[in-house]
Amino acid sequence: MKFGYFDDSRKEYVINTPKTPYPWINYLGNQGFFSLISNTAGGYSFYMDARLRRITRYRYNNVPLDMGGRYFYINDNGTVWNPGWSPVKTELDEYECRHGMGYTIIKGKKNGLKAEVTFFVPQNYDGEVQQVVLTNEGSEAKNFAIFSMAEWCLWDAQDDCTNFQRNFSTGRVEIEDSTIYHVTEYRDRRNHYAFYTVNDTIDGYDTDRDAFLGSIYNGWDNPETVKAGKASNSFADGWSPIASHYKKITLAPGESKTLIYILGYAENPQDKKFASEKPANLLTREAWVLNKEKAYAMIDKYNTPEKVAAGLEELRTTWEKLLSIYKVDTPDDKVNRMVNIWNQYQCMVTFNLSRSASYFESGIGRGMGFRDSNQDILGFVHQIPERARERLIDIASTQLSDGGCYHQYQPLTKKGNADIGGDFSDDPLWMILSVASYIKETGDWGILDANVPFDDDPEGKHTMLEHLNVSFYHIVNNLGPHGLPLAMRADWNDCINLSCFSDTPGESFQTYTNPKFKAEGGYSKIAESVFVAALFTYTGPAYVGILEHLGKADEAAKAQAEIDKMKKNTMESAFDGEWFLRAYDANGEKMGSHECEEGKIFIEPQGFAVMSEIGKDVGADIKTLDSIDKYLNCEYGLVLNNPAFTKYYIQYGEISTYPGGYKENAGIFTHNNAWIICAEAYVGRGEKAFEYYSKIAPAFTEETSDIHKTEPYVYGQMIGGKDAKNFGQGKNSWLTGTAAWNMVAISQYILGVKPEFDGLRVDPSIPSAWDGFKVVRQFRGDTYEIEVKNPDHICKGVKKLVVDGNEVAGCIVPVAGDGKTHKVEVVLG
Numbered sequence: 146m147k148f149g150y151f152d153d154s155r156k157e158y159v160i161n162t163p164k165t166p167y168p169w170i171n172y173l174g175n176q177g178f179f180s181l182i183s184n185t186a187g188g189y190s191f192y193m194d195a196r197l198r199r200i201t202r203y204r205y206n207n208v209p210l211d212m213g214g215r216y217f218y219i220n221d222n223g224t225v226w227n228p229g230w231s232p233v234k235t236e237l238d239e240y241e242c243r244h245g246m247g248y249t250i251i252k253g254k255k256n257g258l259k260a261e262v263t264f265f266v267p268q269n270y271d272g273e274v275q276q277v278v279l280t281n282e283g284s285e286a287k288n289f290a291i292f293s294m295a296e297w298c299l300w301d302a303q304d305d306c307t308n309f310q311r312n313f314s315t316g317r318v319e320i321e322d323s324t325i326y327h328v329t330e331y332r333d334r335r336n337h338y339a340f341y342t343v344n345d346t347i348d349g350y351d352t353d354r355d356a357f358l359g360s361i362y363n364g365w366d367n368p369e370t371v372k373a374g375k376a377s378n379s380f381a382d383g384w385s386p387i388a389s390h391y392k393k394i395t396l397a398p399g400e401s402k403t404l405i406y407i408l409g410y411a412e413n414p415q416d417k418k419f420a421s422e423k424p425a426n427l428l429t430r431e432a433w434v435l436n437k438e439k440a441y442a443m444i445d446k447y448n449t450p451e452k453v454a455a456g457l458e459e460l461r462t463t464w465e466k467l468l469s470i471y472k473v474d475t476p477d478d479k480v481n482r483m484v485n486i487w488n489q490y491q492c493m494v495t496f497n498l499s500r501s502a503s504y505f506e507s508g509i510g511r512g513m514g515f516r517d518s519n520q521d522i523l524g525f526v527h528q529i530p531e532r533a534r535e536r537l538i539d540i541a542s543t544q545l546s547d548g549g550c551y552h553q554y555q556p557l558t559k560k561g562n563a564d565i566g567g568d569f570s571d572d573p574l575w576m577i578l579s580v581a582s583y584i585k586e587t588g589d590w591g592i593l594d595a596n597v598p599f600d601d602d603p604e605g606k607h608t609m610l611e612h613l614n615v616s617f618y619h620i621v622n623n624l625g626p627h628g629l630p631l632a633m634r635a636d637w638n639d640c641i642n643l644s645c646f647s648d649t650p651g652e653s654f655q656t657y658t659n660p661k662f663k664a665e666g667g668y669s670k671i672a673e674s675v676f677v678a679a680l681f682t683y684t685g686p687a688y689v690g691i692l693e694h695l696g697k698a699d700e701a702a703k704a705q706a707e708i709d710k711m712k713k714n715t716m717e718s719a720f721d722g723e724w725f726l727r728a729y730d731a732n733g734e735k736m737g738s739h740e741c742e743e744g745k746i747f748i749e750p751q752g753f754a755v756m757s758e759i760g761k762d763v764g765a766d767i768k769t770l771d772s773i774d775k776y777l778n779c780e781y782g783l784v785l786n787n788p789a790f791t792k793y794y795i796q797y798g799e800i801s802t803y804p805g806g807y808k809e810n811a812g813i814f815t816h817n818n819a820w821i822i823c824a825e826a827y828v829g830r831g832e833k834a835f836e837y838y839s840k841i842a843p844a845f846t847e848e849t850s851d852i853h854k855t856e857p858y859v860y861g862q863m864i865g866g867k868d869a870k871n872f873g874q875g876k877n878s879w880l881t882g883t884a885a886w887n888m889v890a891i892s893q894y895i896l897g898v899k900p901e902f903d904g905l906r907v908d909p910s911i912p913s914a915w916d917g918f919k920v921v922r923q924f925r926g927d928t929y930e931i932e933v934k935n936p937d938h939i940c941k942g943v944k945k946l947v948v949d950g951n952e953v954a955g956c957i958v959p960v961a962g963d964g965k966t967h968k969v970e971v972v973l974g
Contacts, residue, residue, distance in 0.1 A: 146851035151844065151858070152243070153478075156464070156486050158858040160184045160242040163230035166854040168211040168504055170879070171244040172494045173273060174266035175463075178410060180273050181502065182249050182264055184242040185231035187214035189298070190273055192337075192410045194557035195501050195508025199302040200327075200339050200410055201295050205507050212364070213296060215408065217277060218371040221258055221289040225371055228253035228260040228277075232365040244858070246464035246490055248457065257283025258396075267447065267456040268463055272409030274447050274456065279404070281396035292371050293390045293406055295341050296354065297327045303509045316386035318352045319435055320428040324444070325352055325388035328435055337412045340440050341388035344405040344448040349376030349391035357389055382430060403450050411439035467493070467528045473896060475918040479844040484891055487843065491859045491884040492524035496536070498880055501556070505862075505877040512553040512562045515540055516637065517882060519575035523582050524885025527900075527923070530587045537580055538597050541612045546599040548573050548619025552655075561600055565656065568668060570623070570633040570677050573616035574684045580613060581687035585900040588925050588960070593691070610691075617688050620681050621707050625673035625729065628714035630681060632728055634667075635798075636674035638749060638785075640809040642798025643672035643730050654799040662731075669731035675719040676727065676750040682712050682757035690902055716760045724772040725750045725759075727786075730796045737786070744797075746776050747786045752820030756827045766828055773821055774833070781873045782813035782841045783821055784866040806869025808876075813864035815841045819886035826894035826910035831940030834895055835912045842887065849873065860884050898922055898931060904957040907971050909933055910941040917973075927961045931969040944974030 148169075149160040160169055168183035179195075181188035188211075189203035203213045212232060219226055226235035229242070229251045239254035248265035263276040281287045299305040299312050319326040324342035331338050351357040351370055356379030359369020370377055376391035394402055413436050420434040427434065447453055473484045499517045502508035518540050526533045543561040544550040551561025552569050561567075584590060593610040623631045630636075632643045634655055642654040644662050658667040685708040692701035719726040727737025727747035737747040751773055755766040777783045789805030790797075803810035818841050825834035839845045841864070847857035855861045855875035862877030893899035897909035898920050905924050913935075920931040943956040947970040953959070958969055 146849070147847055147857075148850050149857075151482055151847075153482055153486065155243075155245065156468075157243045157245040158487075158856075160244070161240070163237075163240055163242070166851055169242075169244070169856045170504055171249045172498075172879070173247060173249065173264060175247060175493065175497065176269065178266050178271040178273070179497065179502070180264070180266060181504070183211050183214070183504075184229070184244070184251070185211060185214075186216060186227070186229035186251055186262070186264075187211035187231065189213065190215075190408060191502065191508065192271060194512075194555055195498075196302050196512075197300070197555065197557045198337070198410070199298040199300060199305065199508070200408070202298040202305065205504075211504075215264070215273075215275065216294045216365065217260065217262060218292040218294065218368065219255070219258065219260060219289055220292070220371055220374045221256055221287065223374075224256060226253065226255045228262050234366060246468075246486075247460050254282070257281065258287055258289065263453075263457070265457060265460055268459050270443070270446070270456075271411065272407050272443055274453060275406040275408070276450070276453050277404045277406065278401055279394065279396065280401040281398055284398050286398065287394075287396045289394055290348075290374050291392050291394060291404070292368075292376070293341070293343065293388070294357070294365075294368075295388045295408055297329070297339065297386045297388065299329050300335065302507070306509075313385070314383040316381045316383050317431070318381045318386050318388075320350060320352065320380070321424060321437070322426055323347045323390065324440065325350060325390070326435055326437070326440070327386060327388070329386065331418070331435060332431065332433055336415055336418060337410065338435060338440075340407075340409050340411070340437075341390075342407050342409075342440075342444050343390045343392070344444075345392065347390045348393045349378050351376050351379045351389040351391070352381040352386055353379035354381075354385040354387045357387055380428060380430070405448060405450070405453055407444055407447060409440060409443045411443065413439065464490075469921075470527050470923045471892060472921045473892075473918060474920075475896070476915050479839075479842065480891065482844045483842050484888075484896075487858045488860075488884065488888045488891070489525070489528065491879065492521065492888055493528065495521045495880055495882070495884045496525045496532075500880045503878070503880045506880060511565070512555040513540075514553050515543060515550050515572045516552070516569065516575050519579040520882045521885045522579040524888040526583055526586045530583065530589070533583055534587075534589065534592055537576075537583060537592065538595060538609070540579075541576060541597045541609060543600050544573070544576070544612055544615070545601050546615065548615035548617075548622075551600065568633045569635050569637075569639075569655075570620075570630055570674055571637040571680055573619045574677070574680050576616050577613050577688050578684045580609060581684075581691060582900070584691070585902055586924075590694070593695070610695075613688055613691065617685065617704060617707075620677065625671060626733065627673055627718035627729065628710065629673035629675060629719065629729070630677035631668070631670060632672040632674040632677070636677050636728075637680070638676070638800070638809055640799035640803075641728065641736075643728060643736075643796065644668035645798040646731075646795055647798070648795060671729070671733050672731040673729040675715065675725055675737070676753075678711055678715045678719065679725065679750040679753035679757060679759070682708055682715070682759060683753040685711075694902060712757065712759050715754065716765070719750075720760055720765055724769045725754045725765075732796060734796075736797065743788050743790045743792070744786045744794075744801075745788065746772060748773065748777055748783055748814070748817050748821065749785070752817070752824040755824040766824075770821070770825060770828065770830070770833075778837075779813070779867040780840070781846075781864050782815060783818045783837060784811045784868075785809055785814045785817065786811050789866070789868040804869070806866035806872065808863055811866045811868050813841070813866050815860055815863065815883040816881055816886060819883065819890040822887070822890040823894040826890070826897070826941075829910055829941035831895065831910040832912045834890075834910055838887070838891060838895060841883075842891075846875075860887060896920060900924065901957060904959045905929060906957050907931060907933070907946065907969065908941070908943055908956045909971070909973065911935065913938045913940050925960055925962065926964050928966040929958060929969050930966060931971065933971045933973065935973045937974045939973055942973055943971055945972040946970075
């Protein structure tokens with residue numbers, strides 16, 4: 146069942162009912178100011194950091210869902226309704242939501258009155274613009290009232306939702322003309338404020354939540370002020386501040402009126418926090434007055450429909466440019482839709498926010514992930530390489546000098562999040578992969594010489610190359626009895642915690658130090674990760690390639706020897722006959738073996754082991770992939786492990802705490818599905834790679850939206866597996882490494898257009914039924930128009946490569962470096 150449709154020409158997903166199975170959201174903002182907005186106008190806004198600079202309040206896990214946001218209420222002669230249906234939920238005569246690239250348009254119509262609201266965050270602007278167009282489509286004049294509403298969060302979202310004994314006494318506002326300013330704690334310790342304004346005179350306002358709702362027993366669906374048709378002109382004094390504008394409007398038949406609301410954020414230097422005079426038209430309870438010069442400038446920038454139109458056009462132009470860097474034309478419209486629009490769009494969102502702020506992540510408990518952000522770079526580096534470079538330096542700066550690192554950091558402070566801790570054994574390897582991907586994309590070898598401090602030596606002079614070196618040898622220097630990497634606290638799968646042994650409710654599996662291992666540094670020196678071993682052999686060659694390019698032959702040979710040794714150890718101690726083990730636990734017992742009662746096979750190590758060609762000479766690669774197909778494949782994708790755990794295995798940590806089929810316990814974890822897609826394409830089985838791709842790519846799941854529940858235009862983290870009661874149900878949408886890795890899987894492995902240190906590799910692995918496809922790819926200042934022909938209808942194998950009329954040996958297109966457009970013809974055979 147569908148709840149909307151793709152409008153590819155406008156790059157929008159159109160939702161034609163407000164009653165989607167779950168709130169279907171969009172992200173506004175691409176730089177410093179961000180908003181989440183649902184198809185019913187729920188959501189919240191923040192500046193830079195969803196915890197430390199939250200602007201509007203949102204209540205997670207509420208019943209009903211998605212209460213709070215930015216609402217417009219219309220009272221049309223006693224009929225109260227919202228353009229987005231919620232929260233009043235008056236049935237509308239017409240409804241439509243269009244989620245586009247950085248903007249959302251919500252249209253509602255009731256009793257001949259239409260309201261169209263456009264929400265967007267302009268480029269280089271710290272605010273959300275909301276343009277409301279009201280049109281009388283009836284035959285008689287309309288007299289009605291419109292009320293805006295935004296509820297202020299008291300900045301620190303963690304404190305805001307816990308410290309009520311203080312927060313119910315701190316709220317402060319100022320009101321000047323049609324602008325309501327949120328100034329809680331500004332007089333004291335803060336240099337930032339927020340504001341909500343409208344570009345017209347108003348007939349009243351409310352800034353106190355209780356006054357707006359009329360009773361502590363009323364909710365957002367039943368505000369007394371709106372029902373009464375008149376604001377109470379309340380002034381927040383402590384308690385819970387909001388911002389609501391009240392406007393009376395009269396429209397003749399066919400007449401329209403446009404109102405422009407702006408929700409903004411601004412900072413002042415410490416010595417310019419306060420104004421010198423108090424304007425006569427200002428309402429405040431304080432002698433001090435906020436310096437509003439930045440707000441005035443922001444308001445002036447978008448206070449007319451013409452200025453709003455210009456801002457929208459600039460945003461559209463920005464996205465057209467970003468999405469023009471990699472474009473495809475394949476025989477499958479759903480592939481085109483994902484690659485050309487939605488997958489790249491989602492990659493940008495994950496770059497901006499890592500895993501911090503969604504409808505499943507509150508922005509309170511998590512910052513920017515070390516592992517997460519490094520992987521995210523793989524999917525978007527071609528779009529904004531200069532920001533990728535900046536991000537890489539930020540991430541590396543949270544690394545420790547021994548190669549370990551904080552698992553997360555806060556985007557506002559760029560400091561490691563000590564509450565989450567470190568010693569996640571896979572983290573350092575992703576940095577090697579992301580830096581190598583950046584260099585392959587840009588040819589910018591200078592990043593290796595950039596001065597990048599270590600977290601434990603912030604004043605030291607260190608280079609990015611040093612960071613790669615300690616990342617590589619952090620693995621080499623932490624091996625277990627089988628010569629495999631120590632699992633430490635977790636190893637990508639945060640729910641496999643081989644050092645936790647927790648039987649106490651509420652104990653963190655990722656940060657808890659079991660007394661048994663306290664003397665050993667907090668984690669077992671026996672438990673080993675086969676996944677990290679496979680990842681090491683997959684990422685290590687990139688480090689070797691960097692060293693070879695720099696002329697460091699001896700160091701390259703030394704590193705390669707470690708990779709070869711790891712391959713040998715993995716094959717000898719971790720190949721289970723038909724697939725690779727998952728780990729050795731702290732007792733030295735196998736995990737993910739045919740010898741195990743449950744959890745006999747895991748997905749994670751298999752793809753990287755295959756692409757590293759571990760045991761290829763004895764057929765380990767094909768045996769492994771066949772086992773995945775046999776045991777892990779199901780209708781909606783590949784489950785993470787099989788059989789699902791039905792008992793609690795204390796030695797494994799969090800993984801077996803989930804019911805079978807959910808999350809890491811045999812759920813379909815779409816992130817690691819991509820590694821198998823890549824592996825199948827790598828060995829030349831393009832049809833199997835495409836089968837797996839099409840099972841999880843959102844555009845292919847649209848028809849089952851009633852089962853899937855989450856948005857049909859973006860990836861989620863997981864889907865209920867074959868053991869789950871809710872088989873096929875999606876969860877944790879938007880902020881997932883699935884976005885970047887599936888962009889890599891389809892663009893670099895299936896379509897096979899992959900940047901390398903010395904050029905652009907074109908080596909597809911596609912369904913044999915395809916006649917071919919086309920790709921336009923900007924690369925290091927040049928544009929390559931690539932046409933792949935498949936006359937013999939095979940999956941993989943380049944028979945001929947022609948660049949600008951000249952045949953080139955192999956399958957790598959050399960870098961031209963002349964800023965021109967080049968024709969590339971590839972014939973498979």
